[in-house]
Amino acid sequence: MSNAKEQIIRVARETILLESNAIQNLAQLVDEEFALATQFILKSEGRVIITGIGKSANIATKIVATLNSTGTPAIFMHAADAIHGDLGTIQENDVVICISKSGNTPEIKVLVPLIKTRGNKLIAITSNRESFLGKQADYVLNAYVEKEACPNNLAPTTSTTAQLVIGDALAMSLLEMRGFSSKDFARFHPGGSLGKQLYMRVSDLTALNEKPMVSPDANVKEVIVEISEKMLGVTAVIEDDKIIGIITDGDLRRMLVSVDNMNGVTARDIMTKDPKLIDNDAMAVKAMELMDQHGITQVLAQENGKYMGVVHIHNLTKEGII
Incomplete structure (x- = not known):
């Protein structure tokens, strides 16, 4: 390995270890003041306004x-914009969180008194409790770090990581205290893959597809036509409104190889009995788990014993569930 590669690996590892040690130390800095700040946000009737300058502003948006x-409910307000007209973002019952490593930047020194004058509670996320921000804040969330990962101790690296972790700790504490459930998460993420895993049902997918089916007495041509027209690579075999079997395009190929004369061959002869079934009201992610468990790409859905349609692996892929 070249010296340049060795140097890159060394620097990368040192950075990760330095930041991980700093994060580990943060756990010891979470105290009663953190809990009081969290409780105040929980009781607040307003929003959380988060502000900062420079890299701290980037962390604030996350x-x-x-x-x-x-x-x-939270809103980002850039500290520089706030003192040039955006202070109206803050409403009467809002809580303001100000993020600053030093707590002494010029913008913060201008902004903080304006917030205090309005009567809003101020929460600081800072590495310096004795700073202007730290002394003016109603609550201080301690994000102290000994040094930046930057060899010159200048570029915000460890400090912004610490700010982000404190923000995550606050968010998760609020989530826990609110009793925020997976169903709540799905309501806030209806278009994302995570949300779909939590709310999308098999019925949402079967409704998108054709409903291939043949009788057990259907001949080979009828089976081939049904599978081809419905374009799902499969058909259910239905008798007295009940699913008694399944035929895939793979079953057809194996039949064509093994049978010399197709005259008299019916769906009943080709089908796989006792196919894997799923309830039409089940979560779509369960269909994915069933397919994965048995190495199949389609599963038949039923409702109260009645055939409802097919879920194909392509449906799950298209919806982002896989």
Whole structure:
């Protein structure tokens, strides 16, 4: 391995270890003040306004997204924009979280008194409790780090990681206290793959497909036509409105290889008995698990014993469930 590659690996590992050690130390800094700040947000009738400058502003936007997705309404307000007209973002009952490593930047020194004058509660996420921000805040969430991962101790690296972790800790504490469930998560993420896994049902997928079926007495041509027209690579075999078997295009190919004369061959002769079935009201993710467990690409759905249609692996892929 070249010296350059060795140096890259060394620096990368040192960075990761330095930041991981700093994060581990944060756990010891979570105290009663953190709990009081969390409880105040829970009781607040307003939103959480999160502000910062520079890299701290970037972290603020991520924390806002996390809070919004887990049941706590939040808005990002850039500290520089706030003192140039955006202060109206803050409403009467809102709680303001200000993020700053030093807590002494010029924008923060201008913004903090304006927030205090409005009467809003101020929560600081800072590495310096003795800073201007730390002393003015109603609550301080300690994000202290000993040094940045930057060899010059200048580029915000460890400090922004610490800010992000404190924000996650706050969001998860609020989530836990609110009793935020997987169903709640699905309501906030209806278009995402995670949300779909939590709310999409088999019936949502069978409704998208044709409903291939043949009688057990159907001849080979009828079976081939049904599978081809419905374009799902499969057909159910139905008798007295009940599923008695399944025929896949693979079953047809194996039949064609093994049978010299197809005259008189029926669906009953080709079908696989006792196919894998799923309830039409089951979660779609269960269909995925069933397919994965048995190495199949389609599963038949039923409702109260009645055939309802087919779920194909392509449906799950298209909807982002796989």
